[in-house]
Amino acid sequence: MDLRLGAEQPTEEERSAVDGEVGSGERHRLLPVLHALQSRIGWISPGAVNHVAARLMIPPAEVFGVASFYGMFSLEPRPARAAQVCDDIACLIQGAAPQHPHVGCLGLCDRWGQPPALHAGRLLYRVGKADPASLRDYIRHAGYKALAKALEMGPDSVIREVLASKLLGRGGAAFPAGKKWQAVRASASPTRYVVCNADESEPGTFKDRVVMEGDPFAVIESMTIAGFAIGAECGYLYVRGEYPLAAERLTHAIHEARAHGVLGGNILGRGLSFDIELRRGAGAYICGEETALFNSIEGYRGEPRNKPPYPTEAGLFGQPTLVNNVETLINVPGIVLDGGAAYAAIGTAYSTGTKLYCLSGHVARSGVYEAVFGATLRELIEMAGGVAGSGRLQAVLLGGAAGAFVSPQELDTPLTFEGTRAIGASLGSAVVMLFDDTVDLKKILLRIAAFFREESCGQCVPCRIGTVRQEELLDRGGQDAIPILREVGQAMRDASICGLGQTASSAIESALNRGLLHE
Amino acid sequence: MSDSPSPLIPIPRGPLPAIPPPPERRLVRIAIDGQAVSVPEGATLLEAARGIGIDTPTLCYLENLTPVNVCRVCVVELEGSRTLVPACSRKVEPGMSIHTDSERVRLSRRLVLELLASSVDLSAAPAAQAYLERYAAHPERFGPAASTAAQPVKIDNSLYVRDYGKCILCYKCVEACGVDAQNTFAIAVAGRGFEAHISTEYGVPLPESACVYCGNCIGVCPTGALMFKSEFDMRQARVWDESSQTQTDTICPYCGVGCTLTVHAQDGRIVKVTSPLDQPVTNGHLCIKGRFGWQFVETITSDTSPPTPRVAP
Ligand SMILES: Cc1cc2nc3c(=O)[nH]c(=O)nc-3n(C[C@H](O)[C@H](O)[C@H](O)COP(=O)(O)O)c2cc1C
Ligand code: SF4
Ligand code: SF4
Ligand code: SF4
Ligand code: FES
Ligand code: FES
Numbered sequence: 139m140d141l142r143l144g145a146e147q148p149t150e151e152e153r154s155a156v157d158g159e160v161g162s163g164e165r166h167r168l169l170p171v172l173h174a175l176q177s178r179i180g181w182i183s184p185g186a187v188n189h190v191a192a193r194l195m196i197p198p199a200e201v202f203g204v205a206s207f208y209g210m211f212s213l214e215p216r217p218a219r220a221a222q223v224c225d226d227i228a229c230l231i232q233g234a235a236p237q238h239p240h241v242g243c244l245g246l247c248d249r250w251g252q253p254p255a256l257h258a259g260r261l262l263y264r265v266g267k268a269d270p271a272s273l274r275d276y277i278r279h280a281g282y283k284a285l286a287k288a289l290e291m292g293p294d295s296v297i298r299e300v301l302a303s304k305l306l307g308r309g310g311a312a313f314p315a316g317k318k319w320q321a322v323r324a325s326a327s328p329t330r331y332v333v334c335n336a337d338e339s340e341p342g343t344f345k346d347r348v349v350m351e352g353d354p355f356a357v358i359e360s361m362t363i364a365g366f367a368i369g370a371e372c373g374y375l376y377v378r379g380e381y382p383l384a385a386e387r388l389t390h391a392i393h394e395a396r397a398h399g400v401l402g403g404n405i406l407g408r409g410l411s412f413d414i415e416l417r418r419g420a421g422a423y424i425c426g427e428e429t430a431l432f433n434s435i436e437g438y439r440g441e442p443r444n445k446p447p448y449p450t451e452a453g454l455f456g457q458p459t460l461v462n463n464v465e466t467l468i469n470v471p472g473i474v475l476d477g478g479a480a481y482a483a484i485g486t487a488y489s490t491g492t493k494l495y496c497l498s499g500h501v502a503r504s505g506v507y508e509a510v511f512g513a514t515l516r517e518l519i520e521m522a523g524g525v526a527g528s529g530r531l532q533a534v535l536l537g538g539a540a541g542a543f544v545s546p547q548e549l550d551t552p553l554t555f556e557g558t559r560a561i562g563a564s565l566g567s568a569v570v571m572l573f574d575d576t577v578d579l580k581k582i583l584l585r586i587a588a589f590f591r592e593e594s595c596g597q598c599v600p601c602r603i604g605t606v607r608q609e610e611l612l613d614r615g616g617q618d619a620i621p622i623l624r625e626v627g628q629a630m631r632d633a634s635i636c637g638l639g640q641t642a643s644s645a646i647e648s649a650l651n652r653g654l655l656h657e
Numbered sequence: 658m659s660d661s662p663s664p665l666i667p668i669p670r671g672p673l674p675a676i677p678p679p680p681e682r683r684l685v686r687i688a689i690d691g692q693a694v695s696v697p698e699g700a701t702l703l704e705a706a707r708g709i710g711i712d713t714p715t716l717c718y719l720e721n722l723t724p725v726n727v728c729r730v731c732v733v734e735l736e737g738s739r740t741l742v743p744a745c746s747r748k749v750e751p752g753m754s755i756h757t758d759s760e761r762v763r764l765s766r767r768l769v770l771e772l773l774a775s776s777v778d779l780s781a782a783p784a785a786q787a788y789l790e791r792y793a794a795h796p797e798r799f800g801p802a803a804s805t806a807a808q809p810v811k812i813d814n815s816l817y818v819r820d821y822g823k824c825i826l827c828y829k830c831v832e833a834c835g836v837d838a839q840n841t842f843a844i845a846v847a848g849r850g851f852e853a854h855i856s857t858e859y860g861v862p863l864p865e866s867a868c869v870y871c872g873n874c875i876g877v878c879p880t881g882a883l884m885f886k887s888e889f890d891m892r893q894a895r896v897w898d899e900s901s902q903t904q905t906d907t908i909c910p911y912c913g914v915g916c917t918l919t920v921h922a923q924d925g926r927i928v929k930v931t932s933p934l935d936q937p938v939t940n941g942h943l944c945i946k947g948r949f950g951w952q953f954v955e956t957i958t959s960d961t962s963p964p965t966p967r968v969a970p
Contacts, residue, residue: 142843142867144858184859197842197867198858206847206856213859422849439846444726444746596826596846596853598727600765603772606851607799614800622798629768632741632761633729640740 143198146185153189155179160193166455168194168204168437173379173418176211180218196437207439207595209242209421210379222380226341226589227535227582228498228571231527240588242423243341244380247498247571248348248505255505256348257521259492260472261465262508265352270387273394276355282400284471288363289408291474296367297323300470302478304490309335309426309463310540310566310637312555315470318460321450322368325458332364332373333435333454333461337419337426339378340538341589342569345494346464348506350377350384353468354391358414360467362401363474365412368460372413376431379419389416423593427636428453428461430595441597442636465494485511489554499535499571500527509553516549518570527574533654535573537566539586540641542648543579563648579654580612583646587612590642601639604630608643620650687753702733702744702755711757714766714788716773717827718745719877721940722837725828730769730788734759741765767792775799776851777806778823781881781892785825804851810889813862816870816949818889821854823882830855830874830883838942843868872948876931876941885929898923906933909947914938916947927951 148156155174161167171190175182182205191198205211225237228247248254256266269275276282288296301316322330334357338346350357361373375392377385392414395401403411417435419425425434429443432454453459469491473481482490489511495518498504502523509518515534525531533543542563544551551561558565573579587609596602604626611623627643634640649655682697689706696705701724706713717728724746732741734756741761756762770789774796779785789796811819828846835842843866847856857866875883884892891897902923909916917936921929930948934941 199845202858203845203847207849594850596850598729599769599772600729603776629765633732633765
């Protein structure tokens, strides 16, 4: 390619920031390079873009197009460090002042109750017990037993157990994990990837952060088992940009694991080779959508791809890819150790195992609660000490901004995939956010509408413009706005490319359907 | 003397190897609006529907570009699918049952058109205008306060203008400037959400960008957001009159490639140059010489009055 660059030259500092991260010089180094510029220089200048373009052979217009996609990158001078004050819904009801531009949920909603609560079961038992920086401590707490056993069993048996466990994906779509593993394993292509989706950006969600910060080796071991089972040698761990502590602990864990022969070449002396590359997101909720995540890793704008083809056929770099959520993956060691059947005996027939819930808002003790599938919403709220604030519950947001509001009359709903579906809601990312009767729910809905408007990638018309109109109509209010709002909602749900647009009207419609929005 | 045949004596050739027949494209049976049809494997739903005379609206689709399926005006209902699917890019699969004019389809198409028409100026997009009518769209119901993409026209060179207040973000120009035709990559999509827009790096004017003025982006733009300066000026002066224009195909005089040019003329003066999409040499794409190098025809005659028509009527 013949690049035509602008006249601006990089400074020495910019040159060194870029050169230190270009690595192989391939396009997929773009995001790490932009991160290096942002953190060292404080912004991404025209001179820096020219240098990036030359080193990675990417046209400057495209470097600009990618950099301008992400919220964490600045294209004009600003201080290298900037404080972010969340003004998303859980913080809004505690009195946070609205910011311009808005700052989306930082996944710290559990900090309103000091200290954040942690209710551990079979998934979280190491969090707060084992030192997250020590591989030795991890092993002392039963770490790497599952990988050793998996190597004994062989890939097909591991997949058989995952299938038998009936484990469903915890990233929101509830797809059977074993089926994905099986599909990638069966693919004809010798190059396959494991991707761990740790982009957790759904407002009100922080469970994956708690896992990554508290038990990083579990994520690494689980990915390694997945790599072994599906026959992949390379895994990507895509961590939300706003989670610096999680990224730091995972990076340390990866180094430790490599140094001790449980990651990299010849794992556990068994000739298995699997390595993990950590990638940091840069402030884009949409990059949690699996195909947008692939584009982001590859150095393109984080725009979702049209499906089919599905990731199991053509995912990262066009190769068959297994993408699973952090929580989905950390269920696997237990399944390997206890067997799929034993795992399937926990919970209900359809929703097996335990689930991590993120309790926040007007709840006595916000934090992460692990519960067996089938516990009711009421039981979960009681576990967390009941309703706080005025003590009178107005509504619960279940599943996040892409989820649904449920009314106090629905508290006996069992928290399972099937139980929530029966009331027209979903578990989503397992957000359980409480609102007392003093909250102006319309304000909350407007903030949710603003969230989708700001986080839409802008690719498709129903979502790019529909999210704008949705916010305007909601703001305008009145009876004549409602039918139009509903039509916009239906078009977004039916005609958008990806789950963002398809669920952007979900919370608002759920509030309308339950008569929670008083006009 | 060696036994080898003299290089001067032609070596007798055997029969020409037969060209293997093209691999047979298997037929896939699907149902469209209840009608059973067989279409070749690999065809899209759009092709299948067009094959039986169903006119499916499209805005971001063009035969000579890779489908990006972003406008969503072509959506159809696929039985068993939670959402509607884009006809322009979804490939046929055996047993599919499609509805191209159901309530759901009509609602989404109408909404897509209303959303577009309420945010950008579609006055120079005749296809979109026709669709708005066909689907009885009422973009004004979003009210006078609805946000729009209105912005000043970018005039930074003498060949073409960019009026992004008309842009529907169909990605066609980016594709034409990039891998689908020109491989220049002067423009890309920047920003996100409603703020997403077509831009050079940092929005620098075209003369400072990598643009080579091939005009291929103009050739694919469905909304008039990208427009020949000649057309733009005539529209401003209210003398642009498509109904009185002639279109004449000729061959570009500049080089040996021999691209087909379609010369558009009004009142005997060339007003713009395009190339037919189905032209095997150009696929509709040209270079700066064929696209813009016609002013000399005008200058020869510029002083003499009345101007001699340079193209056949
Ligand atoms: C807008 C959007 C954001 C998403 N964000 C996340 C996320 O942060 N983490 C996640 O695991 N899945 C997220 N998903 C779901 C992923 O696309 C994908 O379904 C999931 O990672 C698959 O893993 P699982 O099968 O283990 O659930 C998101 C989906 C959409 C549409
Ligand atoms: S639905 Fe929204 S986020 Fe998803 S592809 Fe379309 S514009 Fe992008
Ligand atoms: S005129 Fe040609 S080079 Fe310039 S932006 Fe358009 S397609 Fe790209
Ligand atoms: S300028 Fe024209 S071709 Fe380019 S995206 Fe906009 S409408 Fe499409
Ligand atoms: S951290 Fe503010 S809403 Fe989650
Ligand atoms: S024409 Fe199919 S999505 Fe635009």
